[in-house]
Structure formats: structure tokens, C-alpha cells
Amino acid sequence: MSEGFDQAEGLRRMKKANPVRVLAVASGKGGVGKTNVSVNLAVSLAHLGKRVMMLDADLGLANLDVMLGLHPKYNISHVLSGKRTLEEIILTGPAGIRIVPAASGIQSMAELGPAQHAGLIRAFSELGQSMDALIIDTAAGISDSVVSFSKAAQEVLVVVCDEPTSLTDAYALIKLLSREHGLFRFRIVANMVSSLQEGRELYNKLTRVTDKFLDVMLDFVGVVPYDEYLRKSVRKQRAVVEAFPRSKASMAFKEMARRVESWPIPSGAGGHVEFFVERLIQAGQSGEKGML
Numbered sequence: 001m002s003e004g005f006d007q008a009e010g011l012r013r014m015k016k017a018n019p020v021r022v023l024a025v026a027s028g029k030g031g032v033g034k035t036n037v038s039v040n041l042a043v044s045l046a047h048l049g050k051r052v053m054m055l056d057a058d059l060g061l062a063n064l065d066v067m068l069g070l071h072p073k074y075n076i077s078h079v080l081s082g083k084r085t086l087e088e089i090i091l092t093g094p095a096g097i098r099i100v101p102a103a104s105g106i107q108s109m110a111e112l113g114p115a116q117h118a119g120l121i122r123a124f125s126e127l128g129q130s131m132d133a134l135i136i137d138t139a140a141g142i143s144d145s146v147v148s149f150s151k152a153a154q155e156v157l158v159v160v161c162d163e164p165t166s167l168t169d170a171y172a173l174i175k176l177l178s179r180e181h182g183l184f185r186f187r188i189v190a191n192m193v194s195s196l197q198e199g200r201e202l203y204n205k206l207t208r209v210t211d212k213f214l215d216v217m218l219d220f221v222g223v224v225p226y227d228e229y230l231r232k233s234v235r236k237q238r239a240v241v242e243a244f245p246r247s248k249a250s251m252a253f254k255e256m257a258r259r260v261e262s263w264p265i266p267s268g269a270g271g272h273v274e275f276f277v278e279r280l281i282q283a284g285q286s287g288e289k290g291m292l
């Protein structure tokens with residue numbers, strides 16, 4: 001009898017739980033525009049009426065806050081140590097997006113006890129009720145943390161630009177995530193390009209190699225043009241879509257947000273934010289250091 005009750009309760013919770021779109025933004029190579037893509041996509045989704053949260057997963061140089069001129073006093077390590085609640089560490093950014101600052105000290109999820117895991121899942125699932133999208137700005141390179149966040153997300157956006165090392169590093173990332181971790185679908189964003197055609201060519205170059213050597217599917221999301229206004233906005237510590245909404249880069253981000261909005265969110269368990277945290281913890285336990 002109690003089992004029947006538990007199942008009914010579980011189903012009720014499932015129905016109540018809000019499906020959340022979870023996107024990880026990665027690139028392999030550093031400096032190709034991950035943070036700018038993350039922030040401007042987040043703000044553009046917020047402009048479309050979505051409730052957006054960002055996770056700054058760049059543990060080395062937590063540059064999301066720097067990019068937005070924010071000054072976090074606490075970060076996720078304070079939540080893990082029980083000193084602060086998740087709500088208490090969250091910062092509010094442009095267009096009301098909410099930002100969870102990363103830990104500057106490295107903490108392995110594998111080192112956390114079950115009580116901390118449960119606490120983290122509970123905290124995120126409560127937040128999930130007031131969130132439509134979670135965007136994760138990952139670090140450069142192909143570290144364990146990049147792998148963990150990419151595996152836990154529903155979609156991985158890979159940012160590339162027109163530099164040979166950008167394509168080779170993106171390839172290395174996709175190879176690692178597909179061969180070692182079973183990911184097979186990646187969304188490609190071409191940044192700092194001069195035309196749509198140049199972006200498509202970059203995508204085609206990458207696809208030619210992945211088609212030959214890997215079992216993956218690459219989708220072309222679109223391009224962000226090289227834009228001086230974006231550089232200006234970085235110097236002002238503002239999102240370009242807010243500082244210069246009519247610039248070419250801003251138009252591209254708006255278009256990208258509309259496209260992202262049209263992607264289906266997995267229905268059922270995978271679409272809820274607590275499952276993202278559970279996948280993150282699993283990644284940590286399977287030998288990678290899943291770090292926050």
C-alpha cells in the first residue's frame with residue numbers, strides 16, 4: 001500500500017516538475033567566445049520571456065562574473081560546505097538572468113558525501129520550479145569538468161572560429177565526448193566570422209573529419225559575426241545584446257535564441273533539473289572528477 005502511495009507521489013512530482021533546457025557551451029580551444037555566446041544567448045532567451053539561469057563552470061578564471069561586472073562573495077563551494085544556501089549565492093545579471101558562481105577552489109563531486117549530494121539535488125530541484133533554461137559556460141580545454149558538464153547537459157554547443165587550432169581542438173573535444181563518453185550529437189556555432197558562408201564552411205570542414213572518423217551528428221546552429229560592438233560591450237562589462245541591441249552580433253544572438261527555443265526538451269526524467277545534478281554526480285563517481 002505504501003508502495004502505491006510512493007508511486008503516485010512520484011508521478012505527481014514528475015508532473016509538477018518544470019522541464020528545464022540544459023545547455024553546455026564548450027569549445028576545446030580557449031578564447032573563441034564561449035562566455036560571450038553563453039551570456040548573450042542567456043539574455044536573449046530572457047528577452048523571449050524565459051527564466052534563465054547560468055552556471056559559471058570555468059573553475060580556473062571564473063570569468064562570467066568579470067564579463068558582467070559582478071562581484072560574487074560566495075560560490076558553489078559555500079553551498080557544498082553548508083555555509084550558504086544555493087539561493088543565497090545566486091547573482092542577478094542583465095534581463096534578470098540568474099547566475100550561480102563557480103568555486104575558485106577545486107572540489108570534486110566524488111569527494112562529497114551522500115547527504116551533500118542529496119542537498120544539492122534538492123536545492124537545484126527547488127530552483128528548477130522557477131527556471132526554463134540552464135546554460136553552462138564551461139572552461140577551455142578538455143578537462144574532467146568540461147566532460148562532466150557536457151555529459152550532464154542535454155545539449156552541447158561547440159563554439160568554433162576560423163583558426164586551425166579552433167577546429168582541431170573542437171574535434172579533440174568531440175572525439176573525447178563521443179568515444180569515451182557516448183555523446184553523439186553536437187550543435188556547432190561559428191563565431192567571429194565574416195559571413196554566413198564562412199561559418200558554413202567551418203562547419204563543413206569539421207563535419208568532413210567527424211564523418212570520416214567518428215560516429216557523431218553535428219548540427220549547424222548558426223553564426224555570430226565578428227563585431228567591434230561585441231568587443232566594446234566586453235570592455236563595458238555588459239552583454240552586447242543589452243548594450244548594442246541593433247549590432248550585427250546582437251541580431252545573430254537573437255536569432256540563435258529563437259532557434260534554441262524551437263529545440264525539443266527531453267520529456268520525462270531527463271528534462272528536469274534535478275536529473276542534471278544527478279548526472280553530474282554520476283559523472284564524478286565514474287572516475288572523472290566531476291567538479292563544481
Ligand SMILES: Nc1ncnc2c1ncn2[C@@H]1O[C@H](COP(=O)(O)OP(=O)(O)OP(=O)(O)O)[C@@H](O)[C@H]1O
Binds near residue numbers: 035192227230249
Ligand atoms: N563575435 C565576436 N566579435 C568580436 N570579438 C569577439 C567575438 N566573440 C568573442 N570576441 C572576442 O574574444 C574575446 C574572448 O571571448 P570569450 O571570453 O567569450 O571567449 P571564451 O571562449 O569564453 O574564452 P576562455 O576560453 O578564456 O573562457 C572577447 O573578449 C572578445 O574580445
Ligand SMILES: [Mg+2]
Binds near residue numbers: 034035036058063137
Ligand atoms: Mg570564457
